[in-house]
Every structure is written in C-alpha cells, then in structure tokens.
Amino acid sequence: MNQHLPTLLLMCAAVTAQWLDATAVCAASPRKLFADTVPLPTDPDTPWHAKIQAQRAEASHQHAHRHDPGSGVADPVSGVADPVSGVADPVSGVADPLAWYSANFAGLGKPKWEIIHQDITVDLKVAASELKTEIDVKIRAHQPVDSLSLLTTGVSALKVTQLDGSPLKVTATNLSGYTQFTIDLAKPLTPEVDWVFHLSSTAKLACNPQGIGLYPCGLGPTYQWVTFHRYYLTASAVHSPFTSTLHVIADANKVAVAPGEPVGNEKLADGRKVWHFNQIERTDNAGFAIADYVAALGKLPGDKPLRVYTTAKYASYAKNIVGLAEKVIASFSKDFVPFAWPGLSIMQLENNFGGGYAPLSGIFMYRDVFGATPDTGYWSAAVELTAHEIGHQWWGNLVEPATSGDVALSESLAEFSSCLYTETALDSRAQIIRDHLSYLYQVPASEDMAVGAQGVYSSPSYVEIVYHKGAAVFDMLRNELGTDQLLATLKQYATTYNRDYATLDDLRYEALQVTGKDLNWYWDQWFEKKGHIKADVAGRLVDKDGVITVRLRVNQQVGKPFRFTLPVTIDFADGKSKTELVEINPKGDTAVIVDIAVQAVPIRVRLDIQRRVLRKFATGTPGDFNLSGFVDGADLVEMALRYGRAMRIKGKNGQEYFFTDLSWNELYDLNPDNRIDMDDVGALEQWVGTVAEEF
Amino acid sequence: MTLPNLVNVSTAARLSRPLAWVLTSLMAVSCADEVAVTSAVAVDAKTGSTDIAVGAAVDGASATAMPTFVGQAHSAEPYVEIAGLWNAEAQRVQVVVWIGGFTDLLGIAAHLTYDADKLELVAQQMLDPTQESASTGFLWRGLVKDLAPGRLVTGIARFRAISHPYAYPDGTDLARAQWLSLEFVVKSTGKSTIGFDVPTRLARKATGEPIAAQWLTAEVDVPATFVIGGAP
Ligand SMILES: [Zn+2]
Ligand SMILES: [Zn+2]
Numbered sequence: 019m020n021q022h023l024p025t026l027l028l029m030c031a032a033v034t035a036q037w038l039d040a041t042a043v044c045a046a047s048p049r050k051l052f053a054d055t056v057p058l059p060t061d062p063d064t065p066w067h068a069k070i071q072a073q074r075a076e077a078s079h080q081h082a083h084r085h086d087p088g089s090g091v092a093d094p095v096s097g098v099a100d101p102v103s104g105v106a107d108p109v110s111g112v113a114d115p116l117a118w119y120s121a122n123f124a125g126l127g128k129p130k131w132e133i134i135h136q137d138i139t140v141d142l143k144v145a146a147s148e149l150k151t152e153i154d155v156k157i158r159a160h161q162p163v164d165s166l167s168l169l170t171t172g173v174s175a176l177k178v179t180q181l182d183g184s185p186l187k188v189t190a191t192n193l194s195g196y197t198q199f200t201i202d203l204a205k206p207l208t209p210e211v212d213w214v215f216h217l218s219s220t221a222k223l224a225c226n227p228q229g230i231g232l233y234p235c236g237l238g239p240t241y242q243w244v245t246f247h248r249y250y251l252t253a254s255a256v257h258s259p260f261t262s263t264l265h266v267i268a269d270a271n272k273v274a275v276a277p278g279e280p281v282g283n284e285k286l287a288d289g290r291k292v293w294h295f296n297q298i299e300r301t302d303n304a305g306f307a308i309a310d311y312v313a314a315l316g317k318l319p320g321d322k323p324l325r326v327y328t329t330a331k332y333a334s335y336a337k338n339i340v341g342l343a344e345k346v347i348a349s350f351s352k353d354f355v356p357f358a359w360p361g362l363s364i365m366q367l368e369n370n371f372g373g374g375y376a377p378l379s380g381i382f383m384y385r386d387v388f389g390a391t392p393d394t395g396y397w398s399a400a401v402e403l404t405a406h407e408i409g410h411q412w413w414g415n416l417v418e419p420a421t422s423g424d425v426a427l428s429e430s431l432a433e434f435s436s437c438l439y440t441e442t443a444l445d446s447r448a449q450i451i452r453d454h455l456s457y458l459y460q461v462p463a464s465e466d467m468a469v470g471a472q473g474v475y476s477s478p479s480y481v482e483i484v485y486h487k488g489a490a491v492f493d494m495l496r497n498e499l500g501t502d503q504l505l506a507t508l509k510q511y512a513t514t515y516n517r518d519y520a521t522l523d524d525l526r527y528e529a530l531q532v533t534g535k536d537l538n539w540y541w542d543q544w545f546e547k548k549g550h551i552k553a554d555v556a557g558r559l560v561d562k563d564g565v566i567t568v569r570l571r572v573n574q575q576v577g578k579p580f581r582f583t584l585p586v587t588i589d590f591a592d593g594k595s596k597t598e599l600v601e602i603n604p605k606g607d608t609a610v611i612v613d614i615a616v617q618a619v620p621i622r623v624r625l626d627i628q629r630r631v632l633r634k635f636a637t638g639t640p641g642d643f644n645l646s647g648f649v650d651g652a653d654l655v656e657m658a659l660r661y662g663r664a665m666r667i668k669g670k671n672g673q674e675y676f677f678t679d680l681s682w683n684e685l686y687d688l689n690p691d692n693r694i695d696m697d698d699v700g701a702l703e704q705w706v707g708t709v710a711e712e713f
Numbered sequence: 714m715t716l717p718n719l720v721n722v723s724t725a726a727r728l729s730r731p732l733a734w735v736l737t738s739l740m741a742v743s744c745a746d747e748v749a750v751t752s753a754v755a756v757d758a759k760t761g762s763t764d765i766a767v768g769a770a771v772d773g774a775s776a777t778a779m780p781t782f783v784g785q786a787h788s789a790e791p792y793v794e795i796a797g798l799w800n801a802e803a804q805r806v807q808v809v810v811w812i813g814g815f816t817d818l819l820g821i822a823a824h825l826t827y828d829a830d831k832l833e834l835v836a837q838q839m840l841d842p843t844q845e846s847a848s849t850g851f852l853w854r855g856l857v858k859d860l861a862p863g864r865l866v867t868g869i870a871r872f873r874a875i876s877h878p879y880a881y882p883d884g885t886d887l888a889r890a891q892w893l894s895l896e897f898v899v900k901s902t903g904k905s906t907i908g909f910d911v912p913t914r915l916a917r918k919a920t921g922e923p924i925a926a927q928w929l930t931a932e933v934d935v936p937a938t939f940v941i942g943g944a945p
Contacts, residue, residue: 591912593923619912621923651822651868652915654856658820658870659921662880679878695876699854707858707866 131159131166133253133260134212139292140249140306141267144237147225148174151249153217154181156260159207166201169254171234171247173197173219181214195224198254223247232372240329241368245305245375245382252302257418257519259300266293268308275327275365276306277380299359300517301415303377307365316340319351323361332366332388339364339388342401346408346439353438353505354412355512362411364404374403376410376432383407402436402449409435412512420519423472426545427520430469430488431508437489450493451629451680453486458550458634459676459692461487470522470545483548490632491544497583497599497630498540499533507532543580551580551631555685556638557623557645558710560613568614568623570645571713572602573638579604582631587624588616597627611713622646622656625685635685641705643685649708657694657702660686665693778936780899782806785929790814791916793821793892795907795931803896806832806933808907810893812842815926817884817918821892822868823928824913828905829863832897832933839869842890847874851883857893864910867893884919902935 135156142149157166172195178188190199207213225235225247234246252258266274270291274283278297285291297304309329314336316324324343326336343364351357359379366388374383383403390400413435414428437450465479469488477483495504511520511528526541554573559566568588574580581604587597602610622644625635641649643656664678676692686694688701782797791814800807812821827834839855846852855869869892873880908930916924935941 591914591923621912621915648860648866650824650860650866650913651820651856652913654854654868654870655820655822655915655917658872658882659917659919661872661882662876662878664878665876677878682878693876696872699872703854703856706856707860709860 128160129253129256129258130161131157131163131207131253132256133168133251133258134158136250136260136262137265138250138262139265139267140244142237142242142244142308144242147223147237149221149223149235149244149247149249151217151219151221153251154214155217155251156212156214157207158212159209161209162206164203164206166203167198167254168201168251169196169198169248170219170251171196171221171249172224173221175218175220177218179216179218181216183216186215217251221247221249227372232375233368233370236368236371238368238370241307241309241366241385243305243307243367243371243382250302250304257302259302259418261300262297262304264295264297264304264306266295266306266308267291268293271310272308273311273327274306274308275311275325275363275380277304277363277377279360279379280325280363297379299378301378303415305375305377305380305382307367307382309366311365312336314340316344318344318347318357318362320356322357322359325361325363326388327363328366328388332385335389335391338391339400339404342404343408345443346401346405347411349439349443350408350412350435354435354508355416355516357411358416358516359411362408374407376407376414378415379411381407381410398440398444398446398448401440401444405436405439406432409433416517417512417515418519420521420524421472422475423470424521425474425484426469426488426491426522427525429484430492433485433489434492437493447628448680450489453489454629454632455676455678455680455682457482457487457490457632466548468546468548470541471548487550487632494544494582494630494632495529495537495540497585498537499529499535503533539581547578549576551582551633552576553633553635554638555625555635555645556642556710556713558639558647558713559619566616566619568616568620568645569611569713570600570614570623571609571611571638573609574604575608579606579608582633585626585628585630586614587627588614588620589622589624590616590618591621592618609713620646622652636690637685637688639708639710641688641702641708642710647710649702649705654699654702654706657686657699660694661699663694666691778938780806780933780935780939782808782931782933784931787813787927787929789927791816791818791887791924792927792929793823793909793914794929797907797931797933804898805835806897806899808895808897808931809840809891810895811889812887812892812926813889815885815887815916815924817920818871818887818924819882819884819917819919820868820870821916821926822866822870822913823909823915824860825865825867825893825895825907826910827863827865827897827907831899831901831903831905831935832907833900834859834865834895835898836894836896837865838894839867840891840894842869842887842892843871843885845871850874851885855893865895868915869893882919897933899933899935899939899941901941902937902939904932904934907931907933 133155137154139152140149172192176188176190176197176199178186178199178201180186187202187204188199189202190197201215223235223237223244225233225237227233232246235244236242250262262278264276264278266276267286267290268274270285270289274293276295278295281294281296283291283293295306311327312330312333314326314328314333316326318324324340324347326339326343328336343362347357347362362379362381364381364383366385367382369385371382371384374381376382386396387400387403390396409432410428413431417427419425419427433453437447437453440449441447461479461482465477467474467477467479467483469484469491474480474484492504499507507525507529510532511525514528515524522541522545526537529535529537552574554575556571556573558569560569568586570586572584582602584600584602585597586600587595589595598614600612600614602612604610623646624644626633637643639647639649641653643653646652660681660683664676664682666674667677684690686698688698691697779801780799782799784794784796787794791812794811794813795808796811797806797808810825812818837857839857841853843853850873851871852874853869853871855867857865857867860866871883871885873883909928914926914928916926918924
C-alpha cells in the first residue's frame with residue numbers, strides 16, 4: 019500500500035469526450051425515450067430526501083467510531099497532536115469535525131517522515147518548452163532519519179541545497195518519466211523539528227497524453243498549463259500530502275490560476291507578474307494554468323467563494339457553470355457532508371485536455387464545457403463532467419484511496435455522485451445507463467479485472483471497469499440499502515475518513531455501522547470479482563384456487579451465480595403497475611424461483627426497467643419477453659417497442675463499437691448480435707406458440 | 714435448455730387453400746363504419762339478410778338449414794370486429810378480423826378463442842393493414858399459431874424497414890383495416906362463440922402506452938338439421 023503510482027486517480031478520461039458526441043445527439047432528440055426509460059419515482063417506499071436531515075444530525079454525533087485497518091497503528095483519533103490541531107475553524111470559530119485543522123492523514127499509519135509544506139515558484143518558458151521550478155520543502159521527521167527519497171517529474175537539471183545555499187549530497191535516477199532523488203543527510207533529522215531544504219530544477223515539458231489520455235501540460239497560444247506533469251515533490255515511498263504556497267510567473271497581459279485561495283499578484287522587475295496561491299489543505303494533487311482568464315463568481319454554502327475562470331471569449335457563458343457548480347455543491351453538501359474547502363476554482367483549459375482533473379479545491383476542464391448552455395444538447399455532457407469533477411472534492415480529495423486497489427473510492431464514487439445528481443437534476447438515468455452499457459458491451463473478457471483489484475490501472479479497460487462498472491456497483495447498492503441508507507453510509511464514511519486514506523473495506527465497515535447490514539458478500543462479488551450477471555429469465559402465471567401468482571425463474575448458468583436484488587415491474591390491463599424488489603439469492607444453485615402474488619392477470623412483467631442491475635438477461639422461454647408463459651402476439655408487440663435501439667458500428671481502427679440510444683434491452687436480442695432487427699423478429703416467429711415449461 | 718411443447722404445425726401447412734378470394738368477397742363489407750353499425754344492429758340473422766357481415770346463406774333462399782354467422786358491430790372506437798359468413802359453396806365459415814379507429818397503433822395482439830368441439834380451423838392468414846413495404850419505410854409483421862385446441866395466438870406489429878438506434882418505432886392511424894382471416898369447417902351442431910380471451914387482449918402505441926379498444930365477438934350457429942361434412 020505504499021506504492022506511489024503516478025496519480026491518475028482524479029482524471030476523467032478522454033473517453034468522456036468521446037462519449038460526448040453520442041450524448042449530444044441523444045439529448046438533442048426532442049423525443050422522449052420509450053416507456054421503459056421514463057423515470058419512475060426513485061425508491062418509492064423510501065423517498066430519498068425524507069429522512070436524510072435527521073440522519074445527518076444523528077451521524078455527526080456518532081462519528082467517533084473509526085475503523086482501525088488492523089495494522090497495529092495507534093488509534094489515529096487520539097494520535098500524536100498535529101501542530102495545528104486545537105485551532106478553531108478560522109471562519110466560524112467553532113470546532114467542527116470536518117474543519118481544516120482536523121487533517122491527519124494517519125490512516126496508513128504514521129510515516130517516518132513527511133513533507134509538511136512546499137513553497138513553490140514556477141516559471142513556464144513556453145518557447146523553450148521548459149518549466150523552471152524553485153521549491154522550499156519543509157520536512158518533518160517522526161523518527162531519526164538520515165536519508166529522504168523524493169519524486170518529481172523528469173527534470174533535466176536538478177540542484178538541491180540547504181536553505182543557505184550550502185550543498186547536500188544527492189543521487190538522482192530517472193525512471194519512466196519521473197526523477198527520483200535521494201538526499202543523504204550528514205546527520206539524522208531530529209524528530210518533530212522541521213527542516214527546510216531548497217530545490218531548483220528545470221524540466222523539459224513533454225505534453226503528450228499519458229495513461230488514459232489527458233494532457234499533462236499544454237503550451238498552446240491561448241492556454242498554458244501544467245497538471246499531471248508534476249512540478250512539486252512527493253515522497254517516493256509513502257503518501258505525504260502537504261500544504262503549499264504557489265507563485266506562478268506569467269506575462270503581464272495574462273492571468274494565472276490554480277487550486278487554493280488566490281492571494282493577489284505583483285509586478286516583477288522584468289515587467290512580468292507573479293500570482294500567489296495559498297493551499298492551506300494538505301494534498302498532493304495540484305496544477306496551474308495561464309491564459310487571459312476572467313473570473314465569474316458564485317457563492318457556495320457557508321458563503322465560501324466559487325470562481326469560474328474562462329478566457330474572455332467565454333466570459334458571457336461562465337454564469338451557466340457558476341450556477342451549475344453552485345447547485346451540484348449544494349446537493350453534495352446535503353447528500354454527503356458539507357463542502358470542506360475554503361473555496362473552489364473551476365478553470366478552463368484547451369479542448370485537447372480531453373476531460374477533467376480535480377485536485378483539491380480546483381477543477382480543470384476542457385474548453386467546450388464552458389460554452390454549454392442549458393438549452394443545448396451539450397448541456398447534459400457538461401453537467402455530467404462537472405458533477406463528476408466536483409464529486410472528487412469529496413471522493414479522492416477529502417477521502418483519499420489508500421491503495422491502487424481502492425481507486426473506486428475516488429473514481430467510482432465521483433462518477434456515481436455525478437449520476438446521482440443527473441438522475442434528479444436532468445430527470446434521467448441516461449448517464450448511469452450509459453455507464454452500464456459501456457462496461458457490458460465494451461470490455462472484452464481478456465481485459466476485465468475486478469473493480470477493487472490492485473493494479474486495475476493496468477487494464478486497457480480501466481475506465482470502463484472503474485468509472486463505469488464501479489459507478490453501477492455503487493448505484494446497485496441502492497437496491498440493497500435504499501438510497502437514504504446509502505447516503506447515510508457515505509456521510510458517515512466521509513466524516514470518519516475526512517482528510518485521510520480509506521480502503522474499500524473501510525467503506526463496507528461504515529455501511530455495517532450505519533445500516534446494520536453485512537455487505538461482505540456484495541463487496542466480494544462486485545469489488546473482488548470481475549464480471550456481471552448473466553441470466554435466463556422465464557415467467558409463468560400460476561392460478562391456484564383463484565390465487566394468481568407471477569412465478570419467475572432466474573437461471574444463472576455460471577460457476578458462481580450472483581446474488582442481487584431485482585426490480586420486477588408488473589403491468590395490469592387497467593393501466594396500473596407495481597414494482598417489487600425481489601431478492602435473487604442462488605446460494606450456489608443456478609436457478610432461483612420467486613413468486614409474486616398479484617390481484618389480476620398482468621398484461622406484462624418487466625425486469626429492471628431502469629437498469630439498476632448490472633446484467634445481461636435472455637429469455638428462458640425464448641421469445642417470451644413479457645414473461646407471460648406463452649410466446650405470443652403480445653411478445654411481438656413488445657419486440658416492436660424495442661426494435662432498433664442499438665447497432666454496431668465499425669470505427670476507423672476496424673474495431674466495432676456498440677451504439678445505442680440507451681433504451682437498449684438485450685432481452686429482445688433473440689438472435690444475439692447486439693442489435694434488434696428483422697433477424698430477431700424472424701427468430702421470435704420460430705418460437706411462437708411455445709408454452710413455458712413447468713417450474 | 715429444455716423447451717416446452719412446440720406446436721409443430723407451420724403456418725404454411727395450414728394454408729390448405731388460397732385465401733385471395735376471401736379478401737375480395739369480404740372486402741364488400743369494408744364500407745363506412747356507419748353502414749356496418751346500422752346493418753349489424755338492424756338485421757336479425759334469422760331474416761336472412763344478404764348482408765354477409767352479419768351472416769347469411771349466400772347460396773340463396775334454400776330450404777336447407779345452413780349455419781349462420783352473426784358478428785357484432787362496434788359502438789365505440791377503437792375497435793376489433795370479427796366479421797364473417799357461411800360460404801355454402803366452400804362449406805366453410807369464413808372470418809376476417811377488422812381493426813379500426815386506432816391512432817398511433819404500433820401493434821395489436823390477443824389469443825383468439827373458439828369452440829374446438831364445434832369448429833375446426835382449416836386456414837389462417839395474417840393480413841397487411843396498410844399494404845406498406847420496405848419502400849415506404851415500414852412493414853407489418855404478424856404471427857398466428859395454435860396454442861391449444863380452440864386457442865390461437867395472433868398479433869401484428871409495425872416495424873421500420875431499417876433497424877437503427879435513432880429510428881424510433883412509429884405507430885399508424887387506422888380508420889378500418891384487416892388484421893387476420895380464418896376459415897373453419899363445422900364439426901358439430903349448436904351455437905358457439907368466436908372471441909378474444911380478455912386478459913390477452915392488447916394494443917399499444919409506439920410510446921408503449923396501451924390502447925383501450927372495444928373487442929367484439931361473433932356467434933356461429935349450426936342448425937340441428939345441418940348435415941355435417943356435406944360436400945362443397
Ligand atoms: Zn474522475
Ligand atoms: Zn409472452
């Protein structure tokens with residue numbers, strides 16, 4: 019758990035942008051999707067905002083419990099006093115469990131030494147594609163240490179000295195784009211006494227996309243930025259988030275922006291300006307950008323400032339993103355815990371940035387998001403991305419994943435949060451349905467990995483697995499817990515682990531504390547194992563002495579069948595409809611049979627009409643789509659409703675893509691080829707007159 | 714996978730004789746709705762009206778007792794009507810199911826029921842309500858098959874000629890059109906009803922919304938003196 023991977027955790031993939039086209043087309047269509055995707059009330063029996071206020075109050079009194087990861091580390095709550103603890107919240111003056119001084123990041127145990135603070139000056143030399151960096155680095159040892167190992171992005175010149183300029187003994191090695199250097203100290207650092215050294219470096223900027231496709235830096239004429247191309251130091255063996263002050267040098271006619279609080283600028287002797295930023299929170303995610311930025315201002319809960327920086331050309335649109343961000347943050351503050359930072363800056367970058375990046379208290383997004391307006395088809399894409407990045411202010415920043423196997427705590431939760439927001443704000447499950455289908459139809463078995471697998475990064479389908487399936491896995495928890503209990507769990511989790519590291523198992527433990535439900539099986543099935551539900555579903559009507567029952571058989575012909583909660587919707591001739599959540603718990607068997615009592619003979623039975631289950635279903639009585647027990651004309655009518663809905667298209671690279679309007683239902687793909695067409699109608703005709711076997 | 718009992722009689726095999734003539738002869742009653750209503754309501758089958766919609770012997774005023782077919786005419790829209798006649802020459806009850814008054818109809822289906830002790834189904838054919846084709850962008854697909862004695866599954870639905878995610882299903886408005894034709898021979902004397910099993914009756918718009926319709930029945934009366942199995 020000490021591996022220090024290049025932090026791709028908070029990225030939003032270029033894939034996001036790739037999807038935008040489809041989203042735009044979809045949203046531009048004035049036509050409502052057909053009946054299956056017309057939103058039903060969410061959790062009809064537990065309206066999800068009803069009790070949340072009360073639970074929040076309750077939970078904040080109970081937050082004392084903290085799950086010890088079992089490492090033998092002292093209880094972090096009562097751990098060694100942080101020098102800043104005991105200070106009241108500078109804003110309210112009241113001690114608040116979520117306030118900035120409660121930071122400890124002790125979930126991984128106390129390291130031998132930490133980076134406490136970095137004072138960083140950056141000077142971007144665009145013509146030379148170089149970044150010159152000067153850093154004063156404050157180190158605090160907790161044990162006597164005589165060597166420090168640190169990491170920065172690959173530098174061409176590196177000078178490390180004492181503050182007074184006297185040299186230090188340094189050995190540096192370059193490894194895959196990073197420079198790791200070790201300072202050998204003449205005498206060990208004294209525990210709990212801060213020591214500051216100075217670093218001066220020059221890095222040749224290589225702004226080609228890394229990892230999943232975001233540009234680490236950009237040197238275009240309009241926007242210049244450095245994000246993942248690290249200019250600050252991290253400890254190479256441990257996580258060591260730090261507070262920082264950042265000074266960005268820019269031409270006099272440009273404006274520099276960065277996460278943290280902007281604290282003014284001043285003119286330099288050469289006519290350029292230096293812009294100052296204060297990051298009072300400990301974090302090791304950052305970035306900065308330079309352009310002809312103008313700020314549009316908004317207000318967050320607690321009168322905290324929101325700053326949206328766009329180029330002058332986009333200034334008239336910025337109010338849309340201001341309004342959106344205010345709403346999303348208000349919503350997450352209510353659903354999870356209050357927004358924790360002193361403020362938020364949202365910054366526009368070039369389109370080729372590709373997606374979004376959300377370090378603590380700052381969000382970078384690609385250009386066109388800032389041109390979206392609520393009356394255009396592009397808006398839903400802008401909302402989805404913005405809400406995802408804002409979600410990272412909680413998931414990934416307030417609570418950081420402890421290991422690479424816990425990245426779901428950042429990306430899956432941010433994406434789930436975004437889906438939760440759009441489900442209400444846009445009145446549509448389109449985003450989460452797209453996530454389901456993305457995983458179900460784009461991940462070859464050879465690339466599949468468990469969401470919680472260590473090194474899940476290494477799968478070429480990382481985005482589909484962690485962002486898309488991961489979000490679906492959290493969304494499915496609503497079937498198990500109800501939305502309000504899931505939110506109560508997340509609230510408790512964010513409180514317990516605020517400014518700390520957490521594992522997926524920590525979240526499971528919080529769910530147990532909050533709901534009393536042991537979700538071991540769910541974690542095991544969805545985070546530790548790969549794959550999804552594949553089942554044949556058959557239905558028949560049983561009339562016993564006038565008591566009518568819809569009997570369903572769910573048959574999973576796989577080694578280890580999944581346990582899940584299945585929403586079953588039963589429609590009646592009088593236009594009424596009822597939805598029941600049915601537990602499918604195979605306990606090792608392949609087939610599960612469930613009975614649902616009904617008052618009248620239904621006209622159809624539908625499964626999971628809102629895609630709340632990560633599944634592919636097929637008819638167990640082939641062609642009996644409405645689960646009546648007969649393959650008849652009604653099934654033909656059902657098929658007509660689902661006709662089209664998806665197609666396979668060949669990309670330029672020859673690969674086939676699955677393309678759908680999101681009302682795709684694989685149940686109707688009788689002749690399985692990922693499209694519902696005349697071949698399927700023909701297949702249905704072969705089965706007409708079939709009666710379901712007895713079960 | 715174990716499959717349930719299949720009804721192993723193909724539709725094609727059932728077409729024991731060409732049905733083209735049914736279309737032309739029954740086309741005569743596809744008159745304006747008002748006429749259909751008037752005639753059906755006003756005429757008692759026993760009067761031997763020549764209006765074949767309500768049933769009569771077409772071979773003239775023979776003294777021999779012949780089976781009669783009495784349909785119901787709709788009194789509301791949309792509707793599903795069972796029209797028919799006794800064709801003495803063919804010695805068959807010939808039936809056409811009409812649908813009318815529909816708006817945005819995507820598909821319609823039901824189990825058609827009849828008394829299998831009294832009637833034997835000898836021919837069945839789906840009809841095309843709008844004579845559409847790939848060139849008009851839409852086509853109807855239909856199905857009809859025995860499910861059990863006296864129970865026939867049937868349905869038609871309108872499909873686009875192409876399958877594409879943004880080519881949405883689209884229904885059609887139908888003033889009056891044919892859905893299905895059937896032919897029966899009589900097996901025994903007495904009255905029996907041809908109708909649609911209530912819980913299976915279904916029509917939907919392209920949005921999926923169910924359409925409530927008036928589903929009518931018809932009665933076949935085979936007189937006691939009728940000679941079963943008489944040669945056509
Ligand atoms: Zn993300
Ligand atoms: Zn069926």
